[in-house]
Amino acid sequence: MSDGLVQILDGNTFVVSNTNGDIEASLTDPTGLFSFDTRFLSTWVLTLNGERLNPLSVDDLQYFETRFFLVPGTGTVYIDAKLSVIRRRAVGDGFHEELTILNHHDAHVDLVVRIDAGCDFADLFEVKDALAKKGKYYARVESGRLRLGYQRERFTRETLISASAPARVDKGGLTFKTRIEPHGSWTTDLDVVTASGAGGTYVRPKYARGTRRARPSMELSLEKWVADAPRLECDHDELRATYRRSLVDLAALRFSPPIAGGRSLPAAGLPWFMTMFGRDSIFTSLQALPFTPELAATTLQALGDWQGSRVDDFRDEDPGRILHEMRYGEMTAFEERPHSPYYGCADATPLYVVLLDEYERWTGDRRLVRELEPQARAALAWIDEYADLMGTGYVWYQRRNEKTGLENQCWKDSWDSISYRDGTLPGFPRATCELQGYAYDAKVRGARLARLVWKDPDLADKLEKDAADLKRRFNRDFWVSDGEYFALALDTEGKQVDALASNNGHLLWSGIVDKAKAKAVSEHLMGPRLYSGWGVRTLAEGEGRYNPIGYHVGTVWPFDNSFIAWGLRRYGFKEEAAQVASGILDAAEFFAGRLPEAFGGYGRSVTKYPVQYPTACSPQAWSTGTPLLLLRTMLGLEPAGEHLVVDPALPMGIGHLELLDIPGRWGRIDAFGRGRVLTDTKAKSVRRRRSSGGGRSTREVRR
Amino acid sequence: MTDPTAEFFEELGTRGSEPLLRRSTGTVRFDLSNGKRTERWLVAIRKGDLAVSRRNVRADCVVSADKALFDDIVTGKTHAVAAALRDELNLEGDVRLVVALQRLFPGPARSRRRRRATTSTRGKK
Numbered sequence: 001m002s003d004g005l006v007q008i009l010d011g012n013t014f015v016v017s018n019t020n021g022d023i024e025a026s027l028t029d030p031t032g033l034f035s036f037d038t039r040f041l042s043t044w045v046l047t048l049n050g051e052r053l054n055p056l057s058v059d060d061l062q063y064f065e066t067r068f069f070l071v072p073g074t075g076t077v078y079i080d081a082k083l084s085v086i087r088r089r090a091v092g093d094g095f096h097e098e099l100t101i102l103n104h105h106d107a108h109v110d111l112v113v114r115i116d117a118g119c120d121f122a123d124l125f126e127v128k129d130a131l132a133k134k135g136k137y138y139a140r141v142e143s144g145r146l147r148l149g150y151q152r153e154r155f156t157r158e159t160l161i162s163a164s165a166p167a168r169v170d171k172g173g174l175t176f177k178t179r180i181e182p183h184g185s186w187t188t189d190l191d192v193v194t195a196s197g198a199g200g201t202y203v204r205p206k207y208a209r210g211t212r213r214a215r216p217s218m219e220l221s222l223e224k225w226v227a228d229a230p231r232l233e234c235d236h237d238e239l240r241a242t243y244r245r246s247l248v249d250l251a252a253l254r255f256s257p258p259i260a261g262g263r264s265l266p267a268a269g270l271p272w273f274m275t276m277f278g279r280d281s282i283f284t285s286l287q288a289l290p291f292t293p294e295l296a297a298t299t300l301q302a303l304g305d306w307q308g309s310r311v312d313d314f315r316d317e318d319p320g321r322i323l324h325e326m327r328y329g330e331m332t333a334f335e336e337r338p339h340s341p342y343y344g345c346a347d348a349t350p351l352y353v354v355l356l357d358e359y360e361r362w363t364g365d366r367r368l369v370r371e372l373e374p375q376a377r378a379a380l381a382w383i384d385e386y387a388d389l390m391g392t393g394y395v396w397y398q399r400r401n402e403k404t405g406l407e408n409q410c411w412k413d414s415w416d417s418i419s420y421r422d423g424t425l426p427g428f429p430r431a432t433c434e435l436q437g438y439a440y441d442a443k444v445r446g447a448r449l450a451r452l453v454w455k456d457p458d459l460a461d462k463l464e465k466d467a468a469d470l471k472r473r474f475n476r477d478f479w480v481s482d483g484e485y486f487a488l489a490l491d492t493e494g495k496q497v498d499a500l501a502s503n504n505g506h507l508l509w510s511g512i513v514d515k516a517k518a519k520a521v522s523e524h525l526m527g528p529r530l531y532s533g534w535g536v537r538t539l540a541e542g543e544g545r546y547n548p549i550g551y552h553v554g555t556v557w558p559f560d561n562s563f564i565a566w567g568l569r570r571y572g573f574k575e576e577a578a579q580v581a582s583g584i585l586d587a588a589e590f591f592a593g594r595l596p597e598a599f600g601g602y603g604r605s606v607t608k609y610p611v612q613y614p615t616a617c618s619p620q621a622w623s624t625g626t627p628l629l630l631l632r633t634m635l636g637l638e639p640a641g642e643h644l645v646v647d648p649a650l651p652m653g654i655g656h657l658e659l660l661d662i663p664g665r666w667g668r669i670d671a672f673g674r675g676r677v678l679t680d681t682k683a684k685s686v687r688r689r690r691s692s693g694g695g696r697s698t699r700e701v702r703r
Numbered sequence: 704m705t706d707p708t709a710e711f712f713e714e715l716g717t718r719g720s721e722p723l724l725r726r727s728t729g730t731v732r733f734d735l736s737n738g739k740r741t742e743r744w745l746v747a748i749r750k751g752d753l754a755v756s757r758r759n760v761r762a763d764c765v766v767s768a769d770k771a772l773f774d775d776i777v778t779g780k781t782h783a784v785a786a787a788l789r790d791e792l793n794l795e796g797d798v799r800l801v802v803a804l805q806r807l808f809p810g811p812a813r814s815r816r817r818r819r820a821t822t823s824t825r826g827k828k
Contacts, residue, residue, distance in 0.1 A: 038745050154790040197790045301726075309723060310810030312782075317810065333788035340784040374722050688766075 002193065005031065010064045010092040011255055012036060012267070012274040013194070020056045021068040021087040021097075022046060027086060030127055033095060033159075037275070037329035039127065040094070040159045040194040043118035048072050048101070048111055053085055057314045062251040065090040069416065083109065092609050094159075094193040101187070103180040113176040115190065119545045121150035124330035125337055135330075139171040147172065155333055157196055164189040166438040168433065202543070224250045229291050230662045232631070235655035238589045239627075245593030245629045248618040249383040250288060254295075265298040269597070271621040272344060276326040276341070278303055278348030279411060280621050282355050287562060287625030289362050290632050296359045297368060303352060304375040308343050308382075308673060313400040316344035316409075320382030322352045326407070329506055337406055346387060346397040346409040346435050349379045350442035357445030361454070361639040364665030369453045380446050380463065383439050390492065393473060395439050398429035410435060411560075412538065414505075416545055417552035418489050423544025431487050433501040435472050436508030443467035469561030475514045484520040486513070500540035502560050508567025518571040525564060526576050533604025535561040541601075548601035555598040555613050558584050559622035562629040569633050576650035578675075581630040582629050588627060635671045644668060648673025708735060708770065709779035715807070716755030726753035729802040732762035733768040741776045742770065746804065764796035777808035 007016050016021050018497035023034045025042035032075065033041035046053060053070035059068055067088045071081040082105040088098040098553055120133070124680045135152025146169050165188035167174040180186045209570050223367040232243045253268035255274055266288070267273060268280035268697040281529065285296035308321035315338045316324075327339035338344075351374050360369050369376075389396035399405035408417055410432045418432060419425055447463035450456045478486045482500050487496035487505055504521050507513050523531055529540035535556035539546050560583050568577035587610040588595050597620040600611035635657070636647030644666055650657060654675035713731075727774075733744040745762060747754040770778075772791055775781035785804040786792045794801055 155788075156790055170780045197793065203729055263786060304726070305799065307806075309806035310779075312810040313814040314811070315782075328788060333785055335782070335785050340788060371726055426731075 006058055006060070006066055006068075008060075008062075008064050008091045008095075009274065011264075013091055013093065013095075014274065015089065015091050015095055017044070017089075019057075019058055019068070020053050020070055021066075022048075022052075023090065032122075033091075033194070034124065035094070035194045036196065037124040037332070038157055038194075039122040039124075040119060040157065041117065041192060042120045042122070042257075043116055044192075045116040045214075046070075046085075046099070047114045048083065048085070048115075050112070050114070056084075063248070063289050064092065064506075083111075094191065097190040097192070099188050099190060099256075100176075100179060100185055102185045103183060106182050108179055108184075109187070110180050111177070112189075112410055113178065113186075114174075115175060116173040117146060117148070117161055118172065119159050120464070121148070121330075123327060123331045125237040125331045129227065131239070131617075136332075140251045141169045141171060144169060144176065144399050146171070152330065152334070155330060158194070158221065160191075160193045160195065162191050173636075177228035187629055191282065194399065208644040221250050222248065225292075228663075231658075231660040232660040233660065236653070236657070238593070239585060239654060239657075242585065242588045242627050243631070244594035246624050247291075247321040247625040249594060250284075250292065250295075250621075250628075251622045253284075253619065254626060263294070263298040263301075265302055266295055266621045266625070268389050268622075269618070273620075274305075275328075276302060276323065278322045278324050279345055279699070282322075282348060283349045283559060283563075284621040284625040286351075286355055286358060287559075287622065287629040289358060290637055291360065291628050293363050293663060297363075297365070300356055300359065300368065300372055300375075302353070303348070304372050306341055306348070307375050307378060312343075314338050315342055316401050316405050320349065320378035320380075320384060321386065322379060324348060324409075326443070332384065336404075338401055342405070343398055344397075344401065344406040344409050346395055346432075347438055349382050349387070349412060350395070350435070350438040352376070352379045353449075354438065354444050357449055360449065362664045364642070366453050369449055373454050376446060379457075380442060383442065384466075387435075387439075388429070390489075392431075392494065393470065394431040394666065395431035396431045397435075397436040412501075412552035414551045414553075416550070417499060417538075419499050419539075419543070419545045419553070421500075421543055422691075426489060426497045429492060430489050430497070432475075432489040433478050434506040434510070436478070437468065437512040438509045440467050440470050440474070440512040441510040441647070443470065471512050474593070475517065478603055479517065484517075485524045499543045499545070500529065501543075502530065502536045502538050502564060503562070505536060505564025505567050508571050509563050509572060510567075513571070515571070518573075522568060522571065522573045522576050525580065532556055532583075532601050534587045534610050535580065535601065535602040536564050547603075549611070549613060551598070554601040556587075556601055556610070557598045558587070558621075558626040559597075559620075562622075562626040562633070563629060565633040569636065569649075572648075574636070577633050578649045578651045581634050582653070583628060584626060585651075592625075594619055595626055596620070597623055631659060634675075635673050637662065637671060639664060644669050644671070646671040646673070650675030707774045707778045708742075708744075710725065712746070712755050713753055715746065715753060716812045717750060718753055720751050721753055721807065723801050724748050724753070725823035727751070729797055729800045730760075731766060731800050731804060732760070733746045733773070734765060734767045736767070736774050737770040748800065750801075752806050764798065766801060767793040769797075772780065776808055779811050782811075783808055 005016050008501050014029045015033050016075045023031045023044040031091040051072045054644055056069040056071055058068055070085040074082055086100045090096050101404035135150055136151045147160050151156040165176055167176050178186050200539035232240055253266050262534045264280050266276040266284040267275055281299045285299045288295050303322050306323050308320055311318055321343045323341040323343050325339050331337040332339045336654040352493055356376055387395040392459050397409035418430055443463045444467045447460040450460040474475040480487050480496055486504050488499045488501045488503055489497035489499055505525050525536050529542055530536050537554055537556055539553040547554045560581050565577040565580040590609050596612045598613040635652050636646045642665055650673045652675055657673050660670045710803055727748045728750055731746045735742050743759050745758045776782045776783050
């Protein structure tokens with residue numbers, strides 16, 4: 001969370017406020033009530049007799065609910081406070097606030113309670129980029145409630161504010177006059193509801209008055225969510241805490257796109273990225289697959305529903321392409337931004353096929369694989385027909401939307417992420433190495449699905465042949481022979497963009513690396529230039545653009561490392577994978593179990609603690625998913641037919657570890673491991689759970 | 704005078720089956736108004752099988768828009784999703800059906816599939 005700000009959210013509706021509960025936003029200040037990428041409240045200030053309030057404490061009750069304890073007064077001195085104030089706020093289709101004032105004095109008090117309210121209806125992009133509005137504002141007082149609105153052509157967004165206690169409403173807020181008896185209290189409920197479209201229908205906030213005793217539905221779903229996930233038992237308290245934090249944060253990051261029929265998929269990050277992202281949603285679903293496979297199912301369906309179907313330069317859309325990012329705000333509506341949705345990424349499309357196959361391997365849900373056959377075929381076709389911009393048999397990217405499209409359409413999407421050793425940047429198009437790995441993996445996995453589920457052996461043969469050919473060419477064209485690693489990219493002349501980067505780990509994950517080259521690659525990943533002691537740096541020390549706090553040119557990304565660990569395991573480097581897991585999980589302890597998006601690439605021996613990269617977005621979905629994937633790699637969980645193979649290689653210091661009730665095509669299975677020494681694999685064991693013994697039911701999820 | 708909307712729906716009715724809609728089942732009614740009168744098109748989808756008619760019956764999803772706007776949508780001049788976000792296209796009911804159907808609208812005529820990229824020179828430091 002950003003310093004000094006409090007966030008609560010429900011889907012893509014969220015509130016960011018000061019620690020006293022007030023909202024005082026400017027165009028550039030990121031506080032407010034946000035929904036569907038629009039700010040619906042930018043002023044919300046409480047005063048008692050004209051006096052502002054100071055926070056005594058803030059209870060983050062749930063990720064959708066906060067309680068502020070306040071006292072009147074200025075500065076930090078509140079001697080003999082005679083009044084205290086509790087604001088309890090829950091978000092959901094707007095927000096609901098329960099305001100209570102307690103009089104601790106022996107005499108009555110007369111109070112003027114004032115809520116100033118206002119709204120700038122800023123688009124999230126405007127908040128980030130500080131742009132001016134083009135439409136008209138209005139405010140209306142209607143039978144005891146306040147309607148704030150904004151209109152540009154037919155585009156209309158409104159906020160409706162009402163209270164349970166009698167109030168004098170004006171265009172700038174609500175005023176209550178009350179007398180509180182000695183040791184008495186006064187309370188009112190405040191409802192803030194958002195609406196889109198002229199004459200839009202209004203709904204009450206989810207946790208509105210009258211339902212005070214009912215537990216919010218999201219809390220119930222949170223409890224169920226945590227209970228449904230596998231249980232982690234281990235000697236290592238911090239790991240247990242990290243695991244719990246990951247599950248709770250993942251629950252908070254669930255996002256129900258309006259088209260998903262109430263089901264949810266992981267959004268990219270909180271609060272600014274609570275929307276569908278192709279790449280982030282897919283990576284996070286992959287990480288969480290052994291724990292919460294339903295996220296993958298929704299991700300596949302929702303991204304499939306929005307799969308590109310035409311050529312549209314503004315949106316960088318092609319038939320078969322999987323979207324990059326979806327937005328709902330004013331700038332998207334008026335095509336000042338291309339996110340309706342925007343398709344400019346080169347990795348989500350092959351990764352879509354990878355996720356579909358991995359989902360089937362875990363869940364055995366062939367019905368969905370059959371249902372999504374056209375989508376998967378279109379994605380595979382995109383790789384060959386639209387992504388090969390140079391006609392060289394590789395995946396390339398270059399934006400067609402030169403104004404507001406993305407330059408780098410790979411996960412390292414900052415401007416300087418792809419460079420030669422000397423720091424020079426290549427031109428466009430670019431063929432980064434990990435894209436070739438993903439394409440290879442998509443073809444191999446697509447072939448498996450074609451043979452097994454779609455019953456199309458001809459397609460399977462073709463994909464396998466193409467994959468083998470791609471692997472052969474890749475190992476020839478991308479291999480930097482004097483350095484013994486794979487180049488970061490190829491440039492338009494076919495020359496190697498030869499910096500050493502963490503992308504090599506993703507290549508192991510994809511399986512595109514020749515066995516004979518894998519050892520050298522793993523030695524680079526674990527060597528001093530890439531490995532910091534906490535994790536693998538995005539770019540190796542000594543490269544022209546290396547900077548330990550450069551976004552994609554030297555920092556350590558937990559998500560990146562979780563896939564690197566998976567890749568190391570894939571090629572049999574168990575010790576190295578355990579080392580990567582150990583470093584990242586150690587780092588997590590410094591962030592109370594919530595891994596940041598990235599931290600500094602400084603050597604562990606230099607800083608002793610991981611230096612967080614300043615970022616506004618936390619938790620980040622694929623950082624949240626990282627401990628989950630690391631648990632998978634440490635335990636060596638791998639579906640094999642109808643069974644789950646467990647082959648633990650746990651870092652020293654973790655001790656005994658049990659992951660109980662792992663869901664999949666086998667029903668539920670427990671996995672055990674012991675980390676006495678770094679590579680101890682002797683303690684491995686798999687036990688099939690007997691039918692319900694201890695209150696928790698064992699569910700068979702057979703087809 | 705040509706009627707792009709009529710052409711679009713009539714062509715749609717001849718397709719029989721549309722692979723892009725294989726996961727969809729339901730009815731969508733388009734209420735298109737020119738200010739004086741409203742013309743209606745009903746698209747019934749059953750796992751990708753399509754039937755188009757002019758019947759005015761209840762549907763799982765109703766799309767209301769100006770006829771002129773819809774003419775622009777079916778000719779690729781206006782983007783349907785952006786228009787919906789601008790509140791120019793009103794949607795009621797099961798929005799998933801419209802998400803599926805909008806994939807059948809053409810892209811802008813200006814957009815051309817890129818075959819080979821222009822070779823750009825090695826970049827700057």
